[in-house]
Amino acid sequence: MSSSKTVKVMVDDLVCIGTGNCEEICPNVFQVVDRKACLKVNPIPPEEVDCVREAVNACPVGAISIT
Numbered sequence: 001m002s003s004s005k006t007v008k009v010m011v012d013d014l015v016c017i018g019t020g021n022c023e024e025i026c027p028n029v030f031q032v033v034d035r036k037a038c039l040k041v042n043p044i045p046p047e048e049v050d051c052v053r054e055a056v057n058a059c060p061v062g063a064i065s066i067t
C-alpha cells in the first residue's frame with residue numbers, strides 16, 4: 001500500500017537575507033515581504049515540490065528546509 005508523502009517547508013527568518021531567489025524560482029510558494037521569504041502555501045502541493053527543491057539549492061544561506 002502506498003501513501004502520498006506530504007512535503008512541508010520551513011524558512012528560517014533569522015537566516016534569510018531576502019535575496020528573492022526562492023520567489024523567482026518558485027513564485028507559487030515563496031513571496032519575499034520586507035526582505036524575508038514567506039510561504040504562500042504549506043504543505044506544498046505535489047506539482048510544486050520540484051521547484052521547492054530547486055529553491056532549497058538556490059538559497060545562498062541555506063534558510064529553506066524541507067520536512
Ligand code: SF4
Pocket residue numbers: 011015016017018019020021022023032036037058059060061062063064
Ligand atoms: S533564497 Fe533564501 S535568502 Fe533568499 S529570500 Fe529565499 S529564503 Fe531568503
